[in-house]
Amino acid sequence: MATTDSVVNLSDVRKQFGETLAVDGIDFDLRQGEFFSLLGPSGCGKTTTLRMISGFETPTNGRIEIEGENVVSLPPNKRNTNLVFQGLSLFPHMSVAENVGYGLKKAGVDADERERRVEDYLDIVGLSGYEDRNPTELSGGQQQRVAIARALVNEPDILLLDEPLSSLDRKLRQRMQVELQQIHERVEGTFFYVTHDQDVAMSMSDRLAVMNDGEIEQIGTPEEIYREPASQFVADFIGDTNFLSGSVETTDTTAAFQVDDADASIPLAAPSVSGDAVASVRPEEVSLHPVGEGTVDGEVVDSHFHGNHTTYIVDTDEAVLPELEVVVQGRSPVSTGDRVAVGFNADALKLFAA
Incomplete structure (x- = not known):
């Protein structure tokens, strides 16, 4: 259950690529333990926003705070965030356990602690017993869960998800929505989900922001946004x-x-x-x-x-x-x-x- 404590806060964040204004002075916060979605059409600036939070893009101006610290000048590896990409990028030459524990090994975590945490997070995502499998032997949904476990095992302040379900077929996508919600409840972490799929955002989110042309049109619960749209764009885009x-x-x-x-x-x-x-x-x-x-x-x-x-x-x-x-x-x-x-x-x- 989310609280009102902010884990991430964006203030007047703006990003310009040459003459193109991708993100135009946005403000929002992510609260402790909530599932927050950034929803909008292709090209609206949502992925750029995610990349600025993760550190892969630097804002033209504005402030991004994580746990009260301005992280605008920090590289991705210095931020306590982790990102699940749309393309899962699992290492095909490593076992499931090696994939999940890769970040811990790079961070110098000792072998016993690494093994314990890998087991814990594979259990959380429902893949206990799959430690020695190769990712190529798994279904699409199972590969998704390996990628999520790999991102969660380092226990980030915020898990960033860049449309990780978009390549799945309809039934598998619906099943993964349920499983992702269950994972969120078990780890009690803060999830930031970027998507153009309103069904995914509406069904999973505690709150969501609707983005259009680099601006935030409305922030609220799924029901508030559906029943009380703040603009014609929101009314047309949602449902x-x-x-x-x-x-x-x-x-x-x-x-x-x-x-x-x-x-x-x-x-x-x-x-x-x-x-x-x-x-x-x-x-x-x-x-x-x-x-x-x-x-x-x-x-x-x-x-x-x-x-x-x-x-x-x-x-x-x-x-x-x-x-x-x-x-x-x-x-x-x-x-x-x-x-x-x-x-x-x-x-x-x-x-x-x-």
């Missing part, structure tokens, strides 16, 4: 959503979101913005009704059955509205080609100033 353009119209007693140039008005209890706005509403907060009994009528033009839920695409009668995505739990009696009405959960509408 699926429907965007509606319009304006907030108020009287002395009422408020509503009026869709631009459409006969579609959604009552609001306490609007967070006024005037021209963009509304975001998640597909599961959109509902299907008989024609004439919702906000706007339309036709179901596509559907996708996912087992526990069905996704429908509705082309509304209002030409200015985009096709709407609707998620219904289980299978609904609605079929492609049916006429329906669409309703919106006004309490779940997120408004952004246009």
Whole structure:
């Protein structure tokens, strides 16, 4: 369980490569014992941020503190961090135990202590009995666990993970997510995970930061970021959503979101913005009704059955509205080609100033 004690703190960290500004004055902290993910699209600056924390890149300006010490001028081997790369880089000529204990040997740890710690960490990652195997004899998931044990055995202040699950197939990736969480709980360490995969970040993280164009858009728990996105980018990048353009119209007693140039008005209890706005509403907060009994009528033009839920695409009668995505739990009696009405959960509408 994470505490509020900061292990790592970044203050106004900036990185420029020539004329390219990769990271633009970011601030965040990593707390003792938490699983923190940095999530964003390719090229947003997240890997550069990880490399600056690890010491493989030097910030153009700003401060990076680990356990209260400014480490900007320290090389990687002088920082108590360890990095699990996307490419695992296991030594094929060494056994599993030799791979895991390599860093300890380089650090001069005596043989008995080295053997004890290698055994302990192979047990933590569920590979007891694999000490004498060659990495080439292991599955992809087992190789991942060897790399994690090798990074953890030196007991770093923070474990840095650079998309280590991205090369695994879907089922193995899901299983490794569970195992990585279990490893995190057993070692009670601080994990910093960089990824573009929102499913991985949302399912594993205590907190996460969403990054875009070198800046941090929002930091929070997965639920906060999904339900209370701070920007249109976050609402669009995390999960699926429907965007509606319009304006907030108020009287002395009422408020509503009026869709631009459409006969579609959604009552609001306490609007967070006024005037021209963009509304975001998640597909599961959109509902299907008989024609004439919702906000706007339309036709179901596509559907996708996912087992526990069905996704429908509705082309509304209002030409200015985009096709709407609707998620219904289980299978609904609605079929492609049916006429329906669409309703919106006004309490779940997120408004952004246009």
